[in-house]
Each structure stands twice: as C-alpha cells, then as structure tokens.
Amino acid sequence: MKKDIYAFVAQCDNCQRNKTETVASPGLLQPLPIPEGIWSDISMDFVEGLPNSHGKTVILVVVDRLSKYTHFIALYHPYTAVEVAQAFLDTIYKLHGMPKSIVSDRDPIFFWQELFRLQVDQWGRDREATLKILKEHLVQAQNRMKQQADQHRIESQFAVGDWVLKKVGQVAYQLDLPPHSKLHLVFHVSMLKKKLGAHTTPQATFPPIGTDGVLEPEPIAALDRRLIKYKGRPATQLLVQWSNSYPEDATWELYQDLQAKFPTFQPWRQGSFQGDGNDRPVTRSDAAAMGQDKGLNLGAECAVVWIVGWTG
Structure with a gap:
C-alpha cells in the first residue's frame, strides 16, 4: 500500500505543476570554448536602475572573453535595438571590428538584426563614396596621360577598302592576309601606312618570322x-x-x-x-x-x- 500511495502522489498532476523538485540542478555545466584571439568573442549585458547621470541610467557592459578587457557604454532608458546597435558600432566595432560571437541573455533578434542592418548600410555608403572618389581620380589620371601622350601622336584613320578589310575598335584594323600567313590579322594603326598610287609590286612569300613574331630578314x-x-x-x-x-x-x-x-x-x-x-x-x-x-x-x-x- 505504501508503494501505491507514493506512486499516486508522485503522479498527481497538481503536485507536479506546483511543487519544485528537491534535487540537484539538472544538466552539467557546458563551458564556452576558449577564444582564439582578443575581441573575437565577446559577452555583453545591461546594468539598469542606476542613478541619473546626464539623463542616462543604463550601462551596456561589453567584455572580451579572452583578455577580460571591458567597455562601459552609457545609454538612455528606455532604449531601442537601433540605439544599442548604433552604440555598439560607434564604440566596439570602430575599435575592434566585428566579433565572431556575442554571448548575451537578450533575444538575439533584439540586437543582431539591427546591428546587421546598420553595418550593411554603413558599409554600402562607405563603399559607394570610396568608389565614386576612386573613379573621379582615375578619370583625371586618364585625361592627364592622354593629353601628354597625344602631344607626340597624330590621328590616323583608314577607310574600309583602302587595303583594309574592316576596322576593329578605334585604333586597329583587320587586313585580308592569305590563309597560310602566320601573322595576326589585326594591326594597330601605328603599324600601317597608307598606300599612295595605283602601282603595286606583289610579294609571293612572306618574310621569315621568328618564334617571337618578329621579322627575320636576311x-x-x-x-x-x-x-x-x-x-x-x-x-x-x-x-x-x-x-x-x-x-x-x-x-x-x-x-x-x-x-x-x-x-x-x-x-x-x-x-x-x-x-x-x-x-x-x-x-x-x-x-x-x-x-x-x-x-x-x-x-x-x-x-x-x-x-x-x-x-x-
């Protein structure tokens, strides 16, 4: 009977809902892995209910889990996810970069979504501004180089049919060479001369060409x-x-x-x-x-x- 009463009481639904177990805390401790570098893994928490200081009553505590170096960031109360993410970027990210992991007892959605959005927006603005400045400098450099180089150059053009097959780009032309020719069909305009007069002396063979493509006359x-x-x-x-x-x-x-x-x-x-x-x-x-x-x-x-x- 004693066993039956014990089993009946142990299976009581109200007892199981309202009474605590008088046993040791279940679950073994699972230590966090040791970080490989400083500020690669951090922990953060909020200290609230502090005396008012310039309107701020909350401190965000950010600790490097390897060196135990700590940053204390004062916040206004109540605070939002956007404000916490902006404070993190201005203090932690600016000095140490983005960590691999953050340990916190807050909902990860509360902080990470806003942090990721702000980081992407800031990176996008910085990237666009950097690319714009880079392109402007490249255009200026190209214009200076072109002006200096064109002082020693002249513009030369050939019409299709003037011993050329077709124009390739702005300064190259394709010639109609025999199939057995080892020369590339496209030549830069600096390698061509305009034919004057109607008389021509055809050459039956091409001059010898070395392995590097340079003519080798004898x-x-x-x-x-x-x-x-x-x-x-x-x-x-x-x-x-x-x-x-x-x-x-x-x-x-x-x-x-x-x-x-x-x-x-x-x-x-x-x-x-x-x-x-x-x-x-x-x-x-x-x-x-x-x-x-x-x-x-x-x-x-x-x-x-x-x-x-x-x-x-």
Missing part, C-alpha cells in the same frame, strides 16, 4: 661599300639589301657584324658594286691613303680591312 646583296672610322679604327660598311625588300630599303651595316650574324653571307663572290668585283686585302698604306681621301685620320695603327668590289 642579307641577299651588297649594293655599295664605304670605309669609315669606327672606334678609332678603319671599318668597312656595306649597303645591304635584305630579303623580301626593295633596293631603296637597303641599310648600311658593319661588315664585321654581318659576318658574326650571317656567316654564310659572302658579298665578295657576287661581282656587285657595278663591276666585275676585285676582292683583295688592303695594306696599311692603302688604308691610310683611303682614309686621307675620305678625311679620316687613321694613322699608322690602322688594321687591315677588306676593300669590297673595289673598282676605283
């Missing part, structure tokens, strides 16, 4: 020669015609440089220079005499040079 003939003073010594220069080019485009080159870069080029065996060719080494006396004819003070230390196709 010497094909020596059209003329001259003796110059180079670094205090007599040196021979050749007027070289290059492959896939016209004689009018020939350039003066040092013979020693041609030998180093094009060892197979032998202008002496061509019978050029408007005669049958007479290739022979020149003695010091011959070189000195030629130097005097050309107004060069070669002196007795001049080196032996080659007179190329000498016909004089």
Whole structure:
C-alpha cells in the first residue's frame, strides 16, 4: 500500500505543476570554448536602475572573453535595438571590428538584426563614396596621360577598302592576309601606312618570322661599300639589301657584324658594286691613303680591312 500511495502522489498532476523538485540542478555545466584571439568573442549585458547621470541610467557592459578587457557604454532608458546597435558600432566595432560571437541573455533578434542592418548600410555608403572618389581620380589620371601622350601622336584613320578589310575598335584594323600567313590579322594603326598610287609590286612569300613574331630578314646583296672610322679604327660598311625588300630599303651595316650574324653571307663572290668585283686585302698604306681621301685620320695603327668590289 505504501508503494501505491507514493506512486499516486508522485503522479498527481497538481503536485507536479506546483511543487519544485528537491534535487540537484539538472544538466552539467557546458563551458564556452576558449577564444582564439582578443575581441573575437565577446559577452555583453545591461546594468539598469542606476542613478541619473546626464539623463542616462543604463550601462551596456561589453567584455572580451579572452583578455577580460571591458567597455562601459552609457545609454538612455528606455532604449531601442537601433540605439544599442548604433552604440555598439560607434564604440566596439570602430575599435575592434566585428566579433565572431556575442554571448548575451537578450533575444538575439533584439540586437543582431539591427546591428546587421546598420553595418550593411554603413558599409554600402562607405563603399559607394570610396568608389565614386576612386573613379573621379582615375578619370583625371586618364585625361592627364592622354593629353601628354597625344602631344607626340597624330590621328590616323583608314577607310574600309583602302587595303583594309574592316576596322576593329578605334585604333586597329583587320587586313585580308592569305590563309597560310602566320601573322595576326589585326594591326594597330601605328603599324600601317597608307598606300599612295595605283602601282603595286606583289610579294609571293612572306618574310621569315621568328618564334617571337618578329621579322627575320636576311642579307641577299651588297649594293655599295664605304670605309669609315669606327672606334678609332678603319671599318668597312656595306649597303645591304635584305630579303623580301626593295633596293631603296637597303641599310648600311658593319661588315664585321654581318659576318658574326650571317656567316654564310659572302658579298665578295657576287661581282656587285657595278663591276666585275676585285676582292683583295688592303695594306696599311692603302688604308691610310683611303682614309686621307675620305678625311679620316687613321694613322699608322690602322688594321687591315677588306676593300669590297673595289673598282676605283
């Protein structure tokens, strides 16, 4: 019977609703994890009912859970979520940034929604203002650079049909090149020249191009020669015609440089220079005499040079 009475009383609905249990507090303590850095995890609470000080009777206490450094923020009563969020931004966020977690006994909706909204609004205003200033400075810098660069440039345009296929952008044109060409079809206007006259001399092949896309012409003939003073010594220069080019485009080159870069080029065996060719080494006396004819003070230390196709 004792057991039955005990079970009946224990199961009484009114007793269970109105009487407390005389047992130890249920649930084991769950410590918060140790923060990894200062002001990454904070706790906050309100101290209310304080004496009036300049109209403020509430203190918001914000504590760094690692260093235990504390901020005390005075508030008016009653306070709203917007006011608390603004005070948090002006004091905590300004100095320490946004924490990873906030421990508080208040409803999280009460504080976090307003804090997030204010943070986004402030970030958006700051971002828009920063981008506006950045764009203004970029425009000014572009205008200055364009004005300085255009002082040494001219505007050049080609109409479609003037040896160009179509215009690409503002300063580029596409040419109609053969399919086997290794050149890119689009060229900057600085790489093009306007064709004058109706006469054209077609070229069957393209000039050789290296792996870096740069033309690699080769010497094909020596059209003329001259003796110059180079670094205090007599040196021979050749007027070289290059492959896939016209004689009018020939350039003066040092013979020693041609030998180093094009060892197979032998202008002496061509019978050029408007005669049958007479290739022979020149003695010091011959070189000195030629130097005097050309107004060069070669002196007795001049080196032996080659007179190329000498016909004089």
